[in-house]
Amino acid sequence: MAHEVIMPALGMAQETGKIVSWQKQAGDAVKIGDVLMEVETDKAIMDVEALADGYLGSISAAAGEDVPVGQVIALISDKIDAAPAVSHELPMASTEPPTGQSIIMPALGMAQETGLIVAWHKAPGDKVGAEDILLEVETDKSTMEVPAGHDGFISALLADSGQEVPVGDVIAVISTTAPKAPFQSTAETRKPAQEPVGDPSPAPVELKAATATQIVASNPVVVPGSRIFASPKTRRLAAEQGLDLGRLVAIGHPQPYHVADLEKLHNLPLAELNNEVQSLALPNQITARVPSGGTQDFLDWMQEEGNVTLAPSTIWIAFAAAALRSALEAGDDILVISLMDLQAKVRSLTNPDRARLSCLTESDPDAVASLILRDLSDSPITGIRLAGSKEPSLSITTLGNDYQICLDFTTDQLSDLQAIQFITEFSDRLTDPLRHLL
Incomplete structure (x- = not known):
């Protein structure tokens, strides 16, 4: 029976x-x-x-x-x-994934070989629009949202959350019609985690450190207050033994957590915790959304009236310097703005707000940057949060006909008031470039 x-x-x-x-x-x-x-x-x-x-x-x-x-x-x-044979695949009409538009693991950095799928935002069978967020991908020290890129229905998901996938590999299929049997598989054989028999119950350890909500991970990137996935038994034992599951998040130990993972947590040296917290804490972030039409109108005007061709980033870097100078009340201080593109190529410029747009001055290679400006406008990225750096970081992405602006900073770099003033003034300049430049 x-x-x-x-x-x-x-x-x-x-x-x-x-x-x-x-x-x-x-x-x-x-x-x-x-x-x-x-x-x-x-x-x-x-x-x-x-x-x-x-x-x-x-x-x-x-x-x-x-x-x-x-x-x-x-x-x-x-x-x-x-007991009949076991199938770990979802029911489907055939042994092959449905046909449709293949979605590949994108290259989000010049030297990137793989991407870690942090989370899928859509499930097999879901209807999606081209600008809908399909998944989050982690590469290096940042997590980026990747849009679907096509209208249709999710016919297949070919990789799991938490799986590293080589750049260029197909990870999903989007079809134009609703699939009768949505397909989900993985590139690797699933190996279900096993809880050990019995209760290992390592000796209680007193932690004199931060709580889970004060520790943020770089692999995967987790914002403060995020859920930690762990079985009820694991949570109960961790609480009884004074162990902080946030430390496993901080070292990038894969979730969900089971009783066996408590042994690794129990053996983590307490002396390293302060360094973990300092090195992995994410900065503050302010975002803004500005119509891109003002910048494009100004570029067209420069081309028609002065026969001068400029890249949008040239305007951005000048406006960023001017807004930062005003927020910091820097007066005649030297400001160095480093411009970084998708290939991680860096161009550093000195006082770009005080030079003609066609004659910006290159900085000394050893000069310390006042701000890093990342031009991500040609990528599919629509949102970004970066790990802490020595300088404030301003990232510009595109979202429809708008620019999405993200400022990442720490209180050591900018006060909250300075950061708000900076992002406000920068946004105002982008909205009406001609008025601010003339």
């Missing part, structure tokens, strides 16, 4: 549950009370336990799949030979 394992209702209004991971594999012997899987619903991750003794088999839903409440997802059989 086989016992059915169904997706449980873990909340009053719950309609589906997402399988985070399987804790048992097909053929494993299970007992009543053993954790079979972890299910995410709303804002919690819950352990689902076996309600019968036997052998697990006939698993019909994979990790990462949303399953309707009440649907049968596995069987527990009396005999091991009664």
Whole structure:
């Protein structure tokens, strides 16, 4: 006789549950009370336990799949030979992904070889627009949002959150019509995490350090207050032992966390924590959105009236220097603005706000920059948060017919008031370049 394992209702209004991971594999012997899987619903991750003794088999839903409440997802059989073969793929009409527009892992940096998928914002079968955010990709020390680039429906997702994918590999397929059987797979074999038998219960350790919300990771990038994915048992043991799961986030240990991960946390040297916090803390950020028409109108005017061709970044760098000088009340101080493009090529200019746009002065290679300006306008990036640097960082991306402006800074570089004044004055200049230049 086989016992059915169904997706449980873990909340009053719950309609589906997402399988985070399987804790048992097909053929494993299970007992009543053993954790079979972890299910995410709303804002919690819950352990689902076996309600019968036997052998697990006939698993019909994979990790990462949303399953309707009440649907049968596995069987527990009396005999091991009664357990059918296991499929870790989602149901689909054929063995090949649906046809459509292939979405590849983008190259977001000159030397980038792989990208880490931090999170998918769309699921198989979802309808998407070209400017909808499809996923977040981490490269180097930043996490970037990548738009879909095409209108249609998600026919296939070919990589998991948390997976590193080589640049150029296909990670999704967008079709023009709604797929009958959305496809989800991974480039690597899934290996469900196993919780150790018994309770290791390492000795309690007193932590004299920051809490999880005060520690921010560079791999993956996590903003303060973000959720930490861990099983209830792991959270309970961590609290009992005085262990901070935020430290695992800070060193880039992959989530979700299980009891076995507490041993690594237990062995982390406390002496290094202050350095972790200082080096991984993200700066403050202010964003603004400005119509790009003003800049383009000015560039057209310069071409028609003076036969002068300028890049938009030339105007940006002059306006950034002028706005920074005003915010800092720098007077006649020397300001060096470093311009960085998508290929990470750097051009440093001295006092670009006090020179003709066609005759900007290059800085000494060893000069310390007052501000880094990143021109990301030709990339698909629509939003960005960068890890802390020695200088304030101003990034410009495009969003439809607008410029998206992001200022990353620390209080050591700019006060809140100075940062607000800077981004306001810079935005005003971009809106009406001719008035400010003349």
